[in-house]
Amino acid sequence: MTVIVLIVYIFIINSTVEDKKEVNSCQSEKHKNNKTIKYIFNLAQWRELLNKNGILFKDSRTLWCDVPSELQSMSKAICQIYKMNDCTRLPCRLIYSSNETLRDVKCSSGGRVFTPNNDKSTQNEADFTCKVGFSLDLFIKKSTNYSYPSIIVDAFTELSTDLYINILNKQYRSCNSMWGFLFNFESISNYPWTKDSDKSKLIDVSFGYDRSRHDFIPHPWLFNYVEQIKFTSKRLSIQQVMNSKMPINSIENSDTYWTNKEMNSIVQNKTKNESYVRSPILWMNSNCNTKSQRTPYMKKLMKYIDVDNYGSCGSKIRSVPEHVGKIQGSTNQKSTNHASYDWEAGKLALAKDYLFTIAIENTLDYDYVTEKLWHAFIAGSIPIYLGAPNIEDWLPCQTNCIIDLRKFQTPEAAALYIKKVAMNKTLYESYHQWRNQPVSEKFQNMLNYFEKIGNYNLECILCDMSRQVDQGNDPKDYKKKIMKTIGRF
Known part of the structure; x- marks a missing residue:
């Protein structure tokens, strides 16, 4: 009887550990090259593009491409959250990156936005540059030591288990892939998934107006x-x-x-x-x-x-x-x-x-x-x-x-x-x-806080935390240092 109880206990413990791994899994490869370009996949831009341009309505002005087989599970899951039917073909710019789809974000260390000045006696160059885009090919490994991009989650669409846990977290997340989201100007009560404690474990950095829930508070109304x-x-x-x-x-x-x-x-x-x-x-x-x-x-x-x-x-x-x-x-x-x-x-x-x-x-x-x-x-x-x-x-x-x-x-x-x-x-x-x-x-x-937070943004913090992983540092500790520097109100 004691043996059976012990076996059941071990089974429960292992199941609990596996569940935790599923929620926040991370590949174990090490990244030591701090000069590697950091990429961020901004899923929120899909919603913005759909709302602004109606990009998925087929017309003669849009060039369409087949989604590569290795990305079809991801494109299908993304299409489901945006209530789109067939995503085996998409506008090419949603699949393949280019200078038009990638945006450079220049940053200073500590997660700050780089601001050039006219003082020649001081350093007037960014400490590092991130590239932010929305094309699916950012998840195609270019080499054996390629890191998957960090992700800006779309906080205004449901954080589906299929996309965020089963696909992105389990299959396309490196140890230095930092996830974050920005939630502002809308009420949390209208987006209940932002309160999901299990899904929140996926997120490394959150910007939002509710000080009891988020790491950083963006400029309010x-x-x-x-x-x-x-x-x-x-x-x-x-x-x-x-x-x-x-x-x-x-x-x-x-x-x-x-x-x-x-x-x-x-x-x-x-x-x-x-x-x-x-x-x-x-x-x-x-x-x-x-x-x-x-x-x-x-x-x-x-x-x-x-x-x-x-x-x-x-x-x-x-x-x-x-x-x-x-x-x-x-x-x-x-x-x-x-x-x-x-x-x-x-x-x-x-x-x-x-x-x-x-x-x-x-x-x-x-x-x-x-x-x-x-x-x-x-x-x-x-x-x-x-x-x-x-x-x-x-x-x-x-x-x-x-x-x-x-x-x-x-x-x-x-x-x-x-x-x-x-x-x-x-x-x-x-x-x-x-x-x-x-x-x-x-x-x-409160005004003092917002004056300070204006020097930071989600993109630079995500990229800098990813760089810290490359250097063997704990990204959570690094985020705490940034939060301490900015302070609270």
Whole structure:
């Protein structure tokens, strides 16, 4: 009986070891030539090419080739994740590399992007150059000591077991093949495979907005607007914000809002009946079915307070006023031209006239903070926010500057408080006090981090880690050194 138990135990242990090998297998050959050119296969470029050019639609302008037999299992698996049928023939540039498909990335040691300067007294050459491409022939061994390329995984497509484990990891991965991915601007909740703990073991380096999951944090939405938030000289002043607000032309409640009690110098010659603004709140969203349940929440909120709805969701949808239509380029254009509109310019033009702007994210994910928040800030409107659970880490203010919907048990309670702020000029103005102050320490630490991370990129870090393997160093330790150099926030 003891012997049988021992045999079963050994079998389980061996099976566990084999499973771990399958998840993160690595060929044992050694690579000592540090001058060997490093290649990166960027699978994400397949998706980009498909979206941009419709490259797989056969036409006379595209040269097609047969996929070599040794690469057909890979091409078939790739085609499956992109929902393509027959991949025994593909556009030649997806199979064979050329100067047009390969891009040089010049790097400095430590995973940094090489930046040339005019100082002749210092080194002005890259420490090494990587070649990044998307053609399948990067996986064809050119010699006995050829290393398979590192890979940039497409984080926006499912990490299929067949492609990533059974084919790429088991058959086409050398010990110095580093894998990485970049996940930014989209919510993790909409891409659940990025949370797969088993698949994550395949990844050596990850860039993504969620600090609890990723090694490095790429520039967020904030950096499109950072100067208008960081520097007091470039922000709207409190006085500019207060003067920009339009009187509220609401049938029932307009006489209770401070904008109607005290007409400022800009609008004092206008009556409330001339104002296009009918409520204290601006709402403008096009995604109506979000995991944050934004639309159902707004429907409830609108039962207790007026909301001007210029989006595609909910009820009482309004057309943008003529002057905003001109700003966003939508005047006299057909609905089929919506993609050509400058929605951001239109929203900013609207938000500056409103006391509050709805800034409810699509999902309620850690560190997921999008342009919805920053638009309200730079336009001079108080954000009514629901989104990242750690939003305090991202706020520039040392005092209150958002209406945090988490603080209210019901939409009715939130509406009552919003009305209170809208009726009290002093209370409303208090939410803009941050405009006269330096940004918070947390916010500044965050800006410092992003200033440093701007000197690095995924490609240079992957290539440098591969070089470390060639030199007999542990790439994980090397990555930790880079992370320590950059720091965290």
